[in-house]
Amino acid sequence: MISFNHVTKKFGENITAIDDVDFTVEEGKIVVLLGPSGCGKTTLLRMVNRLESITEGEIIINGENSKDMDPIELRRKIGYVIQSNGLFPNMTIEENVMIVPDLLGWSKKDKRERFEYLMKLSGLDAKDYGKRYPHELSGGQQQRIGVVRALAADPPVMLMDEPFGALDPIIREKIQDEFLQIQREVKKTILFVSHDIDEAIKMADKIVLLRDGKIMQFDTPSEMLAHPKQEFVSQFFGKDRAIKGLSLHTVENLREVIGLGPVDDSVQDTKTINVHQDLRNTLSMLLNQEADQVIVKDDAGENIGTITIDLVQKYLHFEIKGKVSASQEG
Amino acid sequence: MENWARFLEVNAPRILELTIDHAILVSLALAVALLIGIPLGIYLTTNQYLADTVLQIASITLTIPSIALFGVMIPIFSLVNQGIGFVPAFVALVLYAQLPIIRNTYTGIKNVNPEMRDAAIGMGMKTRQRLLRVEIPNALPVIMAGVRTAVVMNIGIAVIAAYIGAGGLGVLITQGISRNDNYLIISGSIAVAILAIIADSILLFIQKRYTKKVVAD
Amino acid sequence: MNRKKLIGNIVRYALYAVVAAFFIWAISNSYFDYIFSQSGTFLVLLRQHIVLVLVSSLLAILIAVPAGILITRPKFKRAEWIVSNIANLGQTIPSLAVLALMISFLGIGFQTAVFALFIYSILPIFRNTVAGIDSIDKNMIDAAKGMGMKPHQILFRIELPNSAYSILAGIRTAVVLNIGTAALAYVVGAGGLGVWIFTGINLFDNGFLISGAIPVTLLAIVADFILRRVEYAVVPKGSRRIEKA
Numbered sequence: 001m002i003s004f005n006h007v008t009k010k011f012g013e014n015i016t017a018i019d020d021v022d023f024t025v026e027e028g029k030i031v032v033l034l035g036p037s038g039c040g041k042t043t044l045l046r047m048v049n050r051l052e053s054i055t056e057g058e059i060i061i062n063g064e065n066s067k068d069m070d071p072i073e074l075r076r077k078i079g080y081v082i083q084s085n086g087l088f089p090n091m092t093i094e095e096n097v098m099i100v101p102d103l104l105g106w107s108k109k110d111k112r113e114r115f116e117y118l119m120k121l122s123g124l125d126a127k128d129y130g131k132r133y134p135h136e137l138s139g140g141q142q143q144r145i146g147v148v149r150a151l152a153a154d155p156p157v158m159l160m161d162e163p164f165g166a167l168d169p170i171i172r173e174k175i176q177d178e179f180l181q182i183q184r185e186v187k188k189t190i191l192f193v194s195h196d197i198d199e200a201i202k203m204a205d206k207i208v209l210l211r212d213g214k215i216m217q218f219d220t221p222s223e224m225l226a227h228p229k230q231e232f233v234s235q236f237f238g239k240d241r242a243i244k245g246l247s248l249h250t251v252e253n254l255r256e257v258i259g260l261g262p263v264d265d266s267v268q269d270t271k272t273i274n275v276h277q278d279l280r281n282t283l284s285m286l287l288n289q290e291a292d293q294v295i296v297k298d299d300a301g302e303n304i305g306t307i308t309i310d311l312v313q314k315y316l317h318f319e320i321k322g323k324v325s326a327s328q329e330g
Numbered sequence: 331m332e333n334w335a336r337f338l339e340v341n342a343p344r345i346l347e348l349t350i351d352h353a354i355l356v357s358l359a360l361a362v363a364l365l366i367g368i369p370l371g372i373y374l375t376t377n378q379y380l381a382d383t384v385l386q387i388a389s390i391t392l393t394i395p396s397i398a399l400f401g402v403m404i405p406i407f408s409l410v411n412q413g414i415g416f417v418p419a420f421v422a423l424v425l426y427a428q429l430p431i432i433r434n435t436y437t438g439i440k441n442v443n444p445e446m447r448d449a450a451i452g453m454g455m456k457t458r459q460r461l462l463r464v465e466i467p468n469a470l471p472v473i474m475a476g477v478r479t480a481v482v483m484n485i486g487i488a489v490i491a492a493y494i495g496a497g498g499l500g501v502l503i504t505q506g507i508s509r510n511d512n513y514l515i516i517s518g519s520i521a522v523a524i525l526a527i528i529a530d531s532i533l534l535f536i537q538k539r540y541t542k543k544v545v546a547d
Numbered sequence: 548m549n550r551k552k553l554i555g556n557i558v559r560y561a562l563y564a565v566v567a568a569f570f571i572w573a574i575s576n577s578y579f580d581y582i583f584s585q586s587g588t589f590l591v592l593l594r595q596h597i598v599l600v601l602v603s604s605l606l607a608i609l610i611a612v613p614a615g616i617l618i619t620r621p622k623f624k625r626a627e628w629i630v631s632n633i634a635n636l637g638q639t640i641p642s643l644a645v646l647a648l649m650i651s652f653l654g655i656g657f658q659t660a661v662f663a664l665f666i667y668s669i670l671p672i673f674r675n676t677v678a679g680i681d682s683i684d685k686n687m688i689d690a691a692k693g694m695g696m697k698p699h700q701i702l703f704r705i706e707l708p709n710s711a712y713s714i715l716a717g718i719r720t721a722v723v724l725n726i727g728t729a730a731l732a733y734v735v736g737a738g739g740l741g742v743w744i745f746t747g748i749n750l751f752d753n754g755f756l757i758s759g760a761i762p763v764t765l766l767a768i769v770a771d772f773i774l775r776r777v778e779y780a781v782v783p784k785g786s787r788r789i790e791k792a
């Protein structure tokens with residue numbers, strides 16, 4: 001758990017980078033710091049592992065005040081991932097991943113086992129990649145290594161500063177999915193900086209929307225999309241926030257609320273989709289395939305119905321727009 | 331201090347004269363080196379095979395100590411009765427100066443953003459137009475860096491050339507050594523250092539003046 | 548394509564031919580004879596030359612690398628600009644002058660030459676050490692700090708391995724320059740192969756000129772070659788590619 005208690009940071013007398021920020025990242029949850037560039041999100045993140053100092057207030061990490069801890073000890077207990085992956089070019093992948101355990105004086109056997117476990121998580125072959133150097137890997141692979149390196153000494157807390165920002169959109173999505181998969185297994189307490197709204201909606205249990213060092217809103221993604229508390233928040237998420245919100249819902253949700261269409265065996269050559277697929281991807285599939293309908297399959301692979309653009313629109317209206325307009329009227 | 335004033339009163343005109351000689355020797359060598367080095371550097375960008383050979387030779391030649399090169403050149407030039415004096419010194423300076431120029435012209439043009447080159451080709455520029463309008467202007471900072479290296483290096487090498495009778499500020503230093511006169515040594519060294527700094531500053535000024543608009547990144 | 552290769556080959560073999568012609572000419576005029584007829588003297592001069600270069604270079608490495616590390620620490624970062632500018636300025640003073648000026652402080656002899664060569668070798672090594680450390684990606688240092696590495700761990704595990712290429716290149720430059728400058732050690736009476744070159748100039752004797760100049764040249768080329776090999780062996784495999792770019 002990371003608690004920010006009225007945290008303020010000033011540069012000099014006049015510039016306030018972080019202004020009385022107060023929120024908590026619950027155990028095992030991901031909180032995304034979201035905001036335009038210059039809003040102070042990276043500064044706030046770097047205050048947790050004391051790469052930046054705190055002017056006022058305190059940050060409590062798992063019950064301990066960060067101020068009272070030795071910064072070196074503190075940092076070794078916190079995983080840290082940055083955008084440009086920060087891999088050390090002079091070290092092999094194995095040396096890179098094992099650097100914190102090495103600093104902590106782990107035994108060779110422990111390191112070896114841990115490395116193999118982490119590489120399994122990353123989906124890269126330990127034998128194949130261990131002896132390679134960072135430049136021999138693709139950008140996506142380097143970033144995977146950057147992530148598992150932060151996990152190496154099994155820190156309870158992770159700080160991630162736009163970790164997937166430098167990747168191209170297709171690879172980014174894939175790595176986001178993989179990371180969520182990993183998170184389901186390791187359940188770390190994560191503070192995650194992003195300027196990408198879609199990424200924030202996808203990754204976050206809760207979002208902190210920052211502007212000029214102040215919290216504009218601290219809420220779950222769906223709450224924030226449905227009930228933006230301020231003009232700035234609704235502007236920031238944009239007019240298409242209803243469609244953005246679709247990524248929080250699955251075909252399954254739609255089926256429960258309005259039901260799927262019947263399977264029409266006479267239509268040949270239709271695409272299929274899993275029932276757990278999110279609605280945003282489903283919609284883009286419907287639009288891009290120029291297919292009138294897509295067959296929905298359950299996990300067993302049985303056809304359980306079809307989905308059309310009309311159905312998505314109907315659901316959008318009921319579930320999301322309804323909430324949005326209600327909040328605007330009220 | 332008083333001694334210095336007296337020394338300079340007597341020697342100032344001579345120091346100035348030798349400084350000018352020094353500057354002329356280096357400038358002439360630079361002019362010839364530019365005439366050879368830049369076209370050659372440009373040509374090398376079109377012939378990878380020759381480029382490998384020439385750059386390899388250049389890097390080896392640059393390791394040859396100047397006094398040793400003079401030592402080899404004297405016997406060769408004495409075949410045409412020019413063993414000692416201006417000619418071997420001048421040839422050695424031209425040889426040394428063109429190496430950084432060739433190397434930097436080549437790498438400067440080679441490193442011009444390939445997309446920029448593609449764009450130029452796509453607009454229908456001919457090779458010559460592309461070279462003059464796109465590649466050379468963009469490679470200019472690198473080329474000028476090579477020219478600066480060459481000039482500063484040559485101002486130092488020309489000092490040693492005094493031993494083979496090429497004149498210049500080295501004369502003050504060599505005389506100072508043989509007469510055990512520190513005034514000569516120090517005044518000669520300071521004059522050389524100032525000459526090098528001025529030459530480098532002028533070239534830097536030219537480089538900035540003519541590349542500012544081009545290199546935005 | 549073949550024409551280009553042909554031109555390249557012609558140039559390459561023409562150069563081989565020129566070098567071969569030079570050696571044939573020099574040998575047929577018995578310009579190398581002193582090396583054999585006075586082999587005792589030659590070996591003494593060669594040894595003097597090598598000792599001058601080795602001692603002064605080692606001293607310079609011992610001073611310049613730590614100095615470069617020190618000046619790049621945050622505490623001294625402000626002094627870096629000034630020190631680097633002084634270093635650049637120092638580079639414009641002719642090597643001959645450094646040698647000559649030392650005479651007035653230390654008199655004539657071996658120590659004087661070693662000291663002058665040492666002073667003159669410090670600059671390239673210092674500059675390259677600073678440049679190498681400064682060129683390291685700040686994000687990498689940030690990552691290291693964020694992982695809880697102590698300053699000395701960052702220095703030895705990250706900064707030095709990743710600037711090794713630049714530091715070693717500085718050492719190579721210094722040593723090769725040093726071999727040439729040591730040939731001037733004759734003027735402070737410290738011996739070395741320069742003795743024969745200067746004798747050749749003074750006596751207008753081609754034999755002394757060639758017997759002195761060619762070994763000095765070979766010494767420089769061989770030292771350059773060996774140190775390039777050392778660089779290749781020492782620089783971490785992963786850093787190599789990046790530095791070349």
